[in-house]
Amino acid sequence: MDVAVIGAAMTPFGERAAWLDELLSTAALDCLADAGASTGAVDHLYVSNMASGEFEGTTGVMNALAADIGVTPAYTQRVGQTSASGGAGLYAAWQSIASGASELTLLVGGEKMTHRTTGEASDIIASLTHPVEYSHGVTLPSFAGLVARRYMDRFDVPRESLAEVAVKNHANATANPDAQFRKAIDTDDVLSSPVVADPLRLYDYCPVTDGAGALLFCPAAVAEQYTDRYVRLSGVAGGTDTHVVHERAEPTWMGAVAESGRQAFEMAGCEPSDIDVAELHDMVTLLEPLQLEALGFADRGTGWQWAPEGRTTRDGSLPVNTSGGLKARGHPLGATGIAQAVEIYRQLLGEAGGRQVTARRGLTCNVGGFGNCVTTAVLEVDG
Amino acid sequence: MTDFAAHECENGHLTYPAHTRCPACGRPQTGRIDLSDRQAEVVTWTTVMASPTGVREPNTVVIVEFTVDDRTVRAIGSTTAGVSIGDTVRPVHVEQLRDPSAAIRVADRQSWSGYRFEPVD
Numbered sequence: 001m002d003v004a005v006i007g008a009a010m011t012p013f014g015e016r017a018a019w020l021d022e023l024l025s026t027a028a029l030d031c032l033a034d035a036g037a038s039t040g041a042v043d044h045l046y047v048s049n050m051a052s053g054e055f056e057g058t059t060g061v062m063n064a065l066a067a068d069i070g071v072t073p074a075y076t077q078r079v080g081q082t083s084a085s086g087g088a089g090l091y092a093a094w095q096s097i098a099s100g101a102s103e104l105t106l107l108v109g110g111e112k113m114t115h116r117t118t119g120e121a122s123d124i125i126a127s128l129t130h131p132v133e134y135s136h137g138v139t140l141p142s143f144a145g146l147v148a149r150r151y152m153d154r155f156d157v158p159r160e161s162l163a164e165v166a167v168k169n170h171a172n173a174t175a176n177p178d179a180q181f182r183k184a185i186d187t188d189d190v191l192s193s194p195v196v197a198d199p200l201r202l203y204d205y206c207p208v209t210d211g212a213g214a215l216l217f218c219p220a221a222v223a224e225q226y227t228d229r230y231v232r233l234s235g236v237a238g239g240t241d242t243h244v245v246h247e248r249a250e251p252t253w254m255g256a257v258a259e260s261g262r263q264a265f266e267m268a269g270c271e272p273s274d275i276d277v278a279e280l281h282d283m284v285t286l287l288e289p290l291q292l293e294a295l296g297f298a299d300r301g302t303g304w305q306w307a308p309e310g311r312t313t314r315d316g317s318l319p320v321n322t323s324g325g326l327k328a329r330g331h332p333l334g335a336t337g338i339a340q341a342v343e344i345y346r347q348l349l350g351e352a353g354g355r356q357v358t359a360r361r362g363l364t365c366n367v368g369g370f371g372n373c374v375t376t377a378v379l380e381v382d383g
Numbered sequence: 384m385t386d387f388a389a390h391e392c393e394n395g396h397l398t399y400p401a402h403t404r405c406p407a408c409g410r411p412q413t414g415r416i417d418l419s420d421r422q423a424e425v426v427t428w429t430t431v432m433a434s435p436t437g438v439r440e441p442n443t444v445v446i447v448e449f450t451v452d453d454r455t456v457r458a459i460g461s462t463t464a465g466v467s468i469g470d471t472v473r474p475v476h477v478e479q480l481r482d483p484s485a486a487i488r489v490a491d492r493q494s495w496s497g498y499r500f501e502p503v504d
Binding site: 198 | 398399400406428429430431432434435437438439442445458459460481486487488492493494495496497499
């Protein structure tokens with residue numbers, strides 16, 4: 001059964017006074033309004049979230065949201081797959097519709113993080129690591145530093161090329177009213193910012209963010225009963241890599257990205273060259289070129305060339321992270337995979353405002369851990 | 384003293400850390416090869432300047448590769464000094480790698496002692 005996305009919404013990302021429950025309900029109701037659907041029609045409600053228990057001391061967020069917005073007695077489920085929870089939510093929502101179990105599925109994802117210090121937030125996220133990693137204080141930014149040095153050494157990559165990813169994504173975010181950072185930067189800003197994990201610096205990394213996003217799904221055959229503005233979720237698949245990062249044969253190769261991408265392309269019946277716009281998981285600048293390579297857009301060891309050559313800017317051959325990406329739109333863990341799809345939905349429907357590109361097929365890639373678990377999705381419009 | 388060993392399955396595959404089943408072939412791991420008295424080569428390194436609570440700062444971390452007969456096995460750990468790719472290092476036992484009382488992970492959940500890597504002249 002073909003699955004349609006008939007509504008999309010997100011809260012502004014950044015430092016928000018609201019707690020998670022309010023962020024989720026705001027995104028949920030805005031999404032239903034976007035599709036012209038009522039709360040009473042929702043059969044399934046999925047809530048993507050990594051760590052509300054650790055961040056806020058609040059669990060059971062799916063039940064709380066269902067009751068708060070009036071979708072009871074709909075089936076509810078929390079979807080947790082660390083920072084890929086949003087992408088995993090896309091997969092769960094697709095399964096619910098494609099299986100025939102639900103006629104209308106609401107997916108909402110969010111995280112409230114900024115009330116924690118950076119050290120506390122970093123430790124909560126690092127709790128996904130193996131004990132042999134955690135005991136040495138290894139964090140997700142640490143993996144990025146280790147792999148960046150390996151990538152630069154192995155493929156003779158200039159440090160400036162990674163900075164160009166941050167510059168491009170910040171430029172995109174200046175045209176996104178929901179982005180956390182709407183400030184243009186240059187390579188000097190990146191290369192003079194404080195070191196986080198050598199050779200990577202503060203402006204290579206995404207910020208700590210509060211925010212939520214939502215998507216509404218139904219069978220494509222009935223989408224026009226709700227709206228004539230909809231997209232099809234034509235491909236979605238997930239993959240998993242090792243838990244312990246050093247066990248990968250080559251740490252610069254994102255195996256779960258490659259596997260989820262291969263399956264998503266196969267399901268959608270298309271190839272990388274058919275994609276017009278992509279939202280990639282740039283938790284750190286390094287990950288954008290690594291995903292370009294693993295998804296088959298770029299040859300191995302050449303992904304770093306794409307940002308400096310302008311191939312991923314809005315007027316390039318493959319615009320990447322038109323929203324500003326995790327780097328500048330922000331990265332509220334459970335919301336990110338959904339916010340990526342919100343951006344593609346808006347791009348495909350011509351509703352992306354000042355950052356609009358020409359596109360009929362788009363891709364999202366949402367990464368958990370340091371490539372540990374990944375969901376890739378292909379969305380498209382007819383014509 | 385904390386164990387620092389590669390774990391070997393019936394088919395001779397090595398891993399560090401141990402797994403309930405060998406990731407390469409699914410067989411049980413029955414062998415154990417001590418790594419604490421061996422040398423390794425630095426594959427890559429980083430110095431972290433923004434550590435989580437209870438972790439030293441700066442914190443240099445490496446991925447290293449041990450050669451065991453004709454096989455290799457990698458490990459991750461912090462170092463006692465600065466290193467470069469290709470350097471030879473050896474494990475040095477440290478009683479407490481980070482402060483468990485400041486960690487989100489429950490203290491009894493895992494070991495907090497282990498091995499840092501020291502450059503070999």
